[in-house]
Amino acid sequence: MRRQLIFCSAMYLAGVLLARSADVPGLGRTQLVSQPEIKASWTSPAAVSSPVMIQQGKGAFEWVSLDTERGDAIQISRSGAGESGVKFAVKANVFEDSISFCYWIPKTRKPVELQLSLWTENGKKEFIAHIDPARERWVQEEWKLSDVIGGDVRRMNPKLRETVAVGIRADSSLGLTWKVRDVLVRKLPNSPGPMTIPSQIRIEGGAGMVQIAREFTVDQPPSLKWAQVIAKTPWKVWLNDKVIATSEPFAAQQALWPDLGSPAEGSWRRAADVNLNDLVKGRNILKIEAPEGSPVIFAAGWQEWADVRVVLVSDGQWKSLNGGTIKLEAIESSSQSIVDIYPLRLPVEWAPLESVKNVSWQATKLKSPLLAPRVIAGKWTLAQFPQHGNRWFLRDPKGEPFFALGSQTLALLHENYGYYRHVTAQWPSEEQWTEHIVQSIKGMGFNTVAVASTWRGAFDQAGKAGMPGFHFIGSAVKGPFVRDAKGNVLDQMPDPWDESWRKSFRQAAESKAALWNPQPNIIGFFVNNEMPMDGNIFGRTIVGYVYSDACGKQFVAWLKQRYAGDIQKLNATWYGTNSKRYHQSFEAILTDKPDPAPFQKMWHIPGLMEAGNGPVEVKKAFYGDFHAFAARAMQEYAGYMLQVLREVMPTKIIGTNRFQGGADEAMLMAWKDYDLIAWNAYPIWDERQEKYTRAQLDAMSRAFKLTGKPLLITEWGSATYEARLPGTVVSFAKYQEQGEGYGQVLRQLYELPFVVGAIHFAWQDLADSERQAWGIVDSYGRPREEFVRGIVKAHEWLDSQFLSNKEIASESGVSKP
Numbered sequence: 001m002r003r004q005l006i007f008c009s010a011m012y013l014a015g016v017l018l019a020r021s022a023d024v025p026g027l028g029r030t031q032l033v034s035q036p037e038i039k040a041s042w043t044s045p046a047a048v049s050s051p052v053m054i055q056q057g058k059g060a061f062e063w064v065s066l067d068t069e070r071g072d073a074i075q076i077s078r079s080g081a082g083e084s085g086v087k088f089a090v091k092a093n094v095f096e097d098s099i100s101f102c103y104w105i106p107k108t109r110k111p112v113e114l115q116l117s118l119w120t121e122n123g124k125k126e127f128i129a130h131i132d133p134a135r136e137r138w139v140q141e142e143w144k145l146s147d148v149i150g151g152d153v154r155r156m157n158p159k160l161r162e163t164v165a166v167g168i169r170a171d172s173s174l175g176l177t178w179k180v181r182d183v184l185v186r187k188l189p190n191s192p193g194p195m196t197i198p199s200q201i202r203i204e205g206g207a208g209m210v211q212i213a214r215e216f217t218v219d220q221p222p223s224l225k226w227a228q229v230i231a232k233t234p235w236k237v238w239l240n241d242k243v244i245a246t247s248e249p250f251a252a253q254q255a256l257w258p259d260l261g262s263p264a265e266g267s268w269r270r271a272a273d274v275n276l277n278d279l280v281k282g283r284n285i286l287k288i289e290a291p292e293g294s295p296v297i298f299a300a301g302w303q304e305w306a307d308v309r310v311v312l313v314s315d316g317q318w319k320s321l322n323g324g325t326i327k328l329e330a331i332e333s334s335s336q337s338i339v340d341i342y343p344l345r346l347p348v349e350w351a352p353l354e355s356v357k358n359v360s361w362q363a364t365k366l367k368s369p370l371l372a373p374r375v376i377a378g379k380w381t382l383a384q385f386p387q388h389g390n391r392w393f394l395r396d397p398k399g400e401p402f403f404a405l406g407s408q409t410l411a412l413l414h415e416n417y418g419y420y421r422h423v424t425a426q427w428p429s430e431e432q433w434t435e436h437i438v439q440s441i442k443g444m445g446f447n448t449v450a451v452a453s454t455w456r457g458a459f460d461q462a463g464k465a466g467m468p469g470f471h472f473i474g475s476a477v478k479g480p481f482v483r484d485a486k487g488n489v490l491d492q493m494p495d496p497w498d499e500s501w502r503k504s505f506r507q508a509a510e511s512k513a514a515l516w517n518p519q520p521n522i523i524g525f526f527v528n529n530e531m532p533m534d535g536n537i538f539g540r541t542i543v544g545y546v547y548s549d550a551c552g553k554q555f556v557a558w559l560k561q562r563y564a565g566d567i568q569k570l571n572a573t574w575y576g577t578n579s580k581r582y583h584q585s586f587e588a589i590l591t592d593k594p595d596p597a598p599f600q601k602m603w604h605i606p607g608l609m610e611a612g613n614g615p616v617e618v619k620k621a622f623y624g625d626f627h628a629f630a631a632r633a634m635q636e637y638a639g640y641m642l643q644v645l646r647e648v649m650p651t652k653i654i655g656t657n658r659f660q661g662g663a664d665e666a667m668l669m670a671w672k673d674y675d676l677i678a679w680n681a682y683p684i685w686d687e688r689q690e691k692y693t694r695a696q697l698d699a700m701s702r703a704f705k706l707t708g709k710p711l712l713i714t715e716w717g718s719a720t721y722e723a724r725l726p727g728t729v730v731s732f733a734k735y736q737e738q739g740e741g742y743g744q745v746l747r748q749l750y751e752l753p754f755v756v757g758a759i760h761f762a763w764q765d766l767a768d769s770e771r772q773a774w775g776i777v778d779s780y781g782r783p784r785e786e787f788v789r790g791i792v793k794a795h796e797w798l799d800s801q802f803l804s805n806k807e808i809a810s811e812s813g814v815s816k817p
Contacts, residue, residue: 085169404757524653690741739790
């Protein structure tokens with residue numbers, strides 16, 4: 001029996017087609033459908049061994065290399081190690097299609113995950129949505145393909161518009177047979193269709209204010225009209241010789257949201273909504289005026305007939321009106337060039353913002369003085385309190401212990417567009433919104449605010465609410481950055497010997513000191529985030545980045561001293577008898593550029609050096625020298641920053657780089673003179689539990705023992721399947737379990753006497769960038785009530801533990817209740 005994939009294409013009535021004008025350059029037209037339109041389906045029986053690829057045959061899609069067996073489903077059995085599943089070729093539009101399927105999974109002892117995959121870019125790129133499956137019953141799933149990719153940053157990429165294949169897989173823990181049937185790819189009703197991406201227009205050579213114009217024709221009376229514009233102020237927009245928008249109202253909104261930044265330049269260019277009510281059937285002329293050299297990005301949309309949507313964007317069809325030359329620039333698809341404008345974003349009229357009422361809960365009232373938020377002028381430090389079993393705490397200026405429970409991402413982030421749009425639509429000003437979120441986290445039992453990605457306004461409101469905060473100095477400043485043998489730049493690590501970096505860092509530190517020294521609520525800060533130091537959980541490294549100018553000179557001087565000026569000794573140590581690799585001089589190393597990168601993995605995994613080609617002692621000596629110098633460079637970098645920061649902010653707690661879950665001994669020791677070790681560690685490796693593994697806990701203990709300094713957990717969190725965001729790290733099925741997991745982690749940290757607090761990640765989801773559901777609130781600003789209840793319960797448990805210890809005391813010996 002032949003199995004085939006049935007492919008259907010939409011057909012329009014001939015009379016309708018004749019009645020509508022042909023496509024016009026610069027106008028994107030989308031035909032809507034009132035009912036889902038099937039593009040591809042597969043319901044035939046087959047028994048298969050995974051993995052399976054379904055390829056296109058002559059005139060149809062056909063199964064390839066399948067064993068025939070009657071039944072109403074595809075039966076899938078894992079063969080050997082790895083995942084099991086089906087994959088079949090289908091060209092689908094990411095922006096207007098969905099995939100639905102039914103699955104049946106048997107009862108399992110271990111948790112199992114289903115993965116829905118899309119392949120784009122000729123199969124080179126795979127996107128995965130994670131599903132927590134039901135057991136022992138048939139269940140139907142449906143996902144928009146755009147939600148599988150997720151995130152507006154990714155939707156900006158034209159290469160991701162069309163799939164070449166879709167697949168359904170189960171993870172490797174499922175060793176039994178499972179089933180899939182009724183796979184359908186459908187065009188959704190009223191879907192927006194392919195995105196027409198605008199260009200950025202600049203007018204060069206004009207004087208003062210310049211104007212651009214676009215003439216176009218509307219075939220039928222338009223409805224659902226909208227427009228958005230980005231330009232430097234002041235700007236104006238005319239439609240049919242009538243001014244329909246100016247920058248003044250937008251500038252007024254900017255004054256109410258001061259932390260949003262510049263609306264036209266930089267990493268977050270924000271759009272103003274424009275009233276397009278004067279758009280008419282027939283000939284229309286749009287005109288935009290902006291300062292010479294200003295970027296201009298424009299998009300407008302409307303609906304004609306009952307089922308045609310039209311988009312007009314800034315492109316080569318626009319004309320200059322006053323002598324300047326139009327220069328078109330592509331809008332890059334990176335997060336640093338995010339543009340808040342349709343078609344890169346959702347148009348307001350076609351997807352109106354949902355009206356959301358704030359969810360309330362009973363605020364907790366913690367009683368332990370150790371958890372009481374406070375803002376006290378003076379120097380904060382860290383200390384052990386013998387009366388509390390020698391546990392470490394933050395120590396306030398009055399000598400009292402404090403355990404930090406913090407939240408972060410208290411901001412409107414340029415990469416989290418959905419949340420930003422909803423917040424600015426619902427709240428009249430930044431001040432009122434930040435007051436709301438600070439009071440919300442305080443009511444949940446948090447007592448601290450911190451970075452990453454927390455606004456100045458949130459710190460200010462937290463200070464008014466009596467909550468201290470940890471900021472971020474941003475240590476790299478402007479570079480220049482270190483380089484490796486291939487010329488790659490590591491933009492998290494400046495050249496620590498470069499005088500221009502040292503000067504710019506001092507200037508940045510002095511600028512921060514002028515802001516933070518007068519603010520008693522800013523009790524400390526961190527200098528960098530997740531630098532690629534050897535020993536981190538993802539294997540990233542700075543080893544080998546020695547070829548920037550100042551660093552290279554130091555490397556040569558260091559090698560000369562290490563080998564007593566004898567280049568032949570270095571050659572023999574690094575290369576043994578392989579004379580083809582010998583260097584003529586120490587200085588020649590900077591031009592020969594030997595590369596230690598191939599040996600990085602061998603260095604850290606026992607046995608690999610021995611397994612590779614070449615003498616073990618030679619490989620270890622070669623990589624070992626590069627590693628030792630990397631530690632020396634890190635020591636120089638950390639040491640110079642600490643010297644400057646102690647000088648300009650003597651009353652603040654100086655935290656290290658926020659380590660990425662680990663670092664080796666040499667890298668850790670470079671930071672031993674800092675006040676505390678900042679440690680990012682996510683409890684996501686223990687299957688379906690929010691719990692640190694033994695290895696993670698050991699890494700924390702090791703960092704404390706090596707440096708002698710306490711740890712502040714500066715990032716940790718989890719995500720759920722219930723949020724239906726396709727992020728790669730998911731721990732729980734339900735929000736209730738996420739709340740219970742929060743309590744499990746807090747219990748683990750309570751057992752570590754060198755941990756002085758934990759900063760949870762995060763207040764909001766990162767739905768549009770990392771596609772993760774980390775948040776206490778969703779993209780509409782709604783608290784996840786079950787998760788919140790778990791957080792409150794965990795904080796109340798910790799409160800009871802501190803209260804039950806009768807020996808908790810201040811350093812002065814005054815007992816606390």
